[in-house]
Amino acid sequence: MSFKAEYVIKNANILTMDKNNPTASAMAVWQDRILGVGKNEDFDTITGPGTKVWDLKGKTVLPGLNDNHSHPMYVADALTKVDVTGTASHEEFFAKLRARAETTPAGEWIEGCGYDEGLFAEKREPNLEEMDRALPNHPVFVVRACMHVGLANSLALKAVGINENTPNPPGGEIVKDENGRMTGRLCEAASFVVRDAIPPSSLEKATKAIEDMGRMFNALGITSTTEMGMLTEQPDEFEIWGNVRQRGNLKVRIAGYYLEPKYRKLMNAGLPLPLGDDMFRYQGRKILLDGGGGSGTARMSQPNNHDGKYGILYFTQEELDDIVWEAHSKGQQIAAHGIGDVAITMILDSYQKAQKKLPRPDARHRIEHCSFCFPHLVERVIQEGVLPLMHPGFLYYFGETHTRNYGPERVAMEFPFRSLLDGGIVVGNGSDSPVTIPDPRPIIYESITRISKLGLSCGEKERITPYEAIYSYTAAGAYMTFDENKKGKLCPGMFADFIVTDIDPTACDPAAILSMRVERTVLGGKTVFQR
Numbered sequence: 001m002s003f004k005a006e007y008v009i010k011n012a013n014i015l016t017m018d019k020n021n022p023t024a025s026a027m028a029v030w031q032d033r034i035l036g037v038g039k040n041e042d043f044d045t046i047t048g049p050g051t052k053v054w055d056l057k058g059k060t061v062l063p064g065l066n067d068n069h070s071h072p073m074y075v076a077d078a079l080t081k082v083d084v085t086g087t088a089s090h091e092e093f094f095a096k097l098r099a100r101a102e103t104t105p106a107g108e109w110i111e112g113c114g115y116d117e118g119l120f121a122e123k124r125e126p127n128l129e130e131m132d133r134a135l136p137n138h139p140v141f142v143v144r145a146c147m148h149v150g151l152a153n154s155l156a157l158k159a160v161g162i163n164e165n166t167p168n169p170p171g172g173e174i175v176k177d178e179n180g181r182m183t184g185r186l187c188e189a190a191s192f193v194v195r196d197a198i199p200p201s202s203l204e205k206a207t208k209a210i211e212d213m214g215r216m217f218n219a220l221g222i223t224s225t226t227e228m229g230m231l232t233e234q235p236d237e238f239e240i241w242g243n244v245r246q247r248g249n250l251k252v253r254i255a256g257y258y259l260e261p262k263y264r265k266l267m268n269a270g271l272p273l274p275l276g277d278d279m280f281r282y283q284g285r286k287i288l289l290d291g292g293g294g295s296g297t298a299r300m301s302q303p304n305n306h307d308g309k310y311g312i313l314y315f316t317q318e319e320l321d322d323i324v325w326e327a328h329s330k331g332q333q334i335a336a337h338g339i340g341d342v343a344i345t346m347i348l349d350s351y352q353k354a355q356k357k358l359p360r361p362d363a364r365h366r367i368e369h370c371s372f373c374f375p376h377l378v379e380r381v382i383q384e385g386v387l388p389l390m391h392p393g394f395l396y397y398f399g400e401t402h403t404r405n406y407g408p409e410r411v412a413m414e415f416p417f418r419s420l421l422d423g424g425i426v427v428g429n430g431s432d433s434p435v436t437i438p439d440p441r442p443i444i445y446e447s448i449t450r451i452s453k454l455g456l457s458c459g460e461k462e463r464i465t466p467y468e469a470i471y472s473y474t475a476a477g478a479y480m481t482f483d484e485n486k487k488g489k490l491c492p493g494m495f496a497d498f499i500v501t502d503i504d505p506t507a508c509d510p511a512a513i514l515s516m517r518v519e520r521t522v523l524g525g526k527t528v529f530q531r
Contacts, residue, residue: 004048006030006525010040012056013504016490017063017475027061029496032524036492060504062470063490064223064497064523065440066477069368069389069430071228072217072254073237074147076209078113078434080201084142085114085437089121094134101138109156109198110135112142113434116294118401125151127177128184141194145398146292147435150191151184160197162190169193171314188291188312207243214244214251218529220439221499221518224477224487226430227256228335228368229286237262245280251528253279253497255481257286257335273332274482278495283481284333286368287323288314290343293371293414294398296405298340300372306405311340320350328354333364333482335389339371348380355384366480369432371414372406378416382423387480389428390415390472392450393436393443395459399452412459417447417472421464428480429472441514444469448510466506466513496525 005028014024016037028035028043036043047053082100087093093115100110117125131140131153139156143149157163164182168174172189176182186194201209217225227237244250255274258266263285266273275282291297291312296304299311315323324347327334334351338344344367351365367373370388373381381388392415395402403411420427429447431438442453447469450460464472478488487495500520505513521529 002048003046005035005043005046005051007052007054008043008047009054009056009061011058012061012500013058014061014490015470015504015506017471018489018491021491024490027490027498029525032496032526034490034492034494034496037490056500059519060501061490062221062499062501062505063474063488064499064521065221065473066224066428066488067217067222067430067433067438067440067473068224068226068428068477068480069228069391070225070433070438071147072213072225072252072433073206073210073227073240075216075434075438076206076213077201079209079212080205082110082112082142083114084112085145086119087115088119090126090130093120093126094130097135097140097142101135104138106137108138110138110140111198112140114145115142115151116145116398116401118294118398118404125183125185128152128154128182131184141198143191143195144295145435146294148188148191148292148297149295150186150194152186152194153184156194157182157184160194162186162193171312173312187295187297189314203239203243206240207247210240210244211247211249214249215529217252217438218521218523219518221501221521222252222438222440223497223499223521223523223528224253224255224483226283226335226481227254228432229257229259229262229288241280250279251523253487253523255281255283255483257284257333258282259286259288273330278483278486284335285327287320287334287336287347289320289336289338289347290314290340293339293394293405294401298372299342300340300406301342304405305407311342313343313346317346317349320346321353324350325354325357328360328363328365329358331360333366335366335368337368339369341372341374341377344370344373344377348377348384348386351386352384364480364482372410373416373420374413375416375419378419378423381420382425385425387426387428388420389430389480390417390447391430391432391436391443392417392446393431395450396442396446396453397436399456399458400454403456403458412461414459416462417464417468418462421468426476426479427472428476429469430477440473441516444473444505445510445513447472448513466508466510470505496522498522 024037140153169189173187175185290299336347475488502517
């Protein structure tokens with residue numbers, strides 16, 4: 001009996017992301033792999049009575065999307081919290097929190113996430129007095145959209161022992177007004193003090209949330225992502241991921257990059273990195289160096305325009321050098337968070353020193369965000385072959401806030417996608433969800449247009465083409481995790497990870513991408529979402 005394909009797709013507009021064979025009309029699949037990509041008639045000999053034939057009638061097929069910098073466990077956790085994303089006023093912000101308080105026993109924590117004060121009519125965060133007046137019976141903590149800042153009320157501050165005499169923790173700030181009174185705003189490491197004190201979800205609740213997150217990602221066309229480090233809140237995410245995997249409900253390929261103390265736990269156990277398989281792998285080390293652009297805590301060489309500050313660093317150059325060297329000398333990949341130009345410079349310096357001591361031609365060290373990568377830093381990234389992971393979606397959602405904080409000139413140079421691609425660098429793309437929602441469409445749109453949701457131009461010289469934007473969300477992401485021979489393209493031997501969409505995002509008005517429909521998502525040859 002001759003070999004037959006499990007199913008064959010015909011009459012499709014297949015965008016392979018393979019520069020040697022960029023388009024096709026048919027594709028054959030067997031088990032979890034692609035057998036071939038070509039013309040309709042190419043697979044007649046392997047089409048038998050048991051072969052399913054999908055006639056797509058001209059619909060578009062893309063590789064499964066790869067959100068190459070997100071925090072899926074935070075996304076899952078956020079599903080259990082009060083979502084204040086997009087709230088337009090203090091009144092709306094507090095109304096959502098009070099609705100949760102009405103069903104929560106007095107004294108129990110109320111958690112929220114996702115606010116951006118730049119969207120408030122008041123153009124400022126609520127202060128401590130307003131937080132206390134609105135929610136007097138519960139400790140309350142609301143994390144800003146950037147995840148680098150949070151707002152607490154007095155009951156929350158009291159619960160964790162923060163008062164007006166508490167010193168700032170290293171890498172954090174307990175913000176006070178001109179009279180030395182706490183405002184309720186906690187920046188960076190100071191916010192982690194509260195987040196660490198909130199009781200974590202049970203294993204069952206956390207597992208279910210991860211499963212819900214996976215279904216959400218699949219519906220958006222995402223088949224791969226990264227876990228870019230849990231800062232806090234879940235004491236042992238390893239157990240949670242393992243529980244999801246054992247239940248057979250892991251539907252997104254995960255490459256994890258870990259911060260302390262979880263990285264240290266792996267090292268102390270003598271476990272190598274990378275470690276795992278094609279569904280879940282501990283990939284490398286994550287380093288958090290500075291703050292965020294939306295919060296104004298990115299470490300910049302010139303002060304921000306919002307409060308005149310330069311931002312926050314978690315490590316000195318010497319400390320960063322040691323951290324980088326530890327992972328580099330072990331042959332590990334590093335993903336270092338750098339948003340401000342000072343932070344990016346420090347990361348490049350550390351990588352350069354490590355490579356000089358121990359050359360690793362294919363280390364593929366990364367800079368996560370690589371936001372304010374000014375022209376002289378673009379040249380260094382290109383020269384040193386570092387991989388930037390960009391977040392143009394920040395400009396779509398927060399372009400106005402970034403412009404308020406740093407001015408239009410600096411924002412025009414933020415996320416220099418065009419400049420880096422022109423220099424021959426592979427550039428990945430991602431949502432940083434839950435900082436932004438994990439929907440790839442606004443991020444792809446913003447990569448192409450550099451126009452914010454509210455219509456603000458955010459540096460149109462750094463626009464990229466529609467094809468480049470899709471490539472950044474597929475093949476480039478695979479390269480950034482050493483998976484370019486397994487996924488990210490539709491080629492023989494690759495995983496059968498692909499999506500069917502109602503339009504071709506490379507051949508339409510960019511605005512149409514915002515409403516593009518994912519009609520089917522396939523992971524390893526199996527449909528995990530169908531509209």
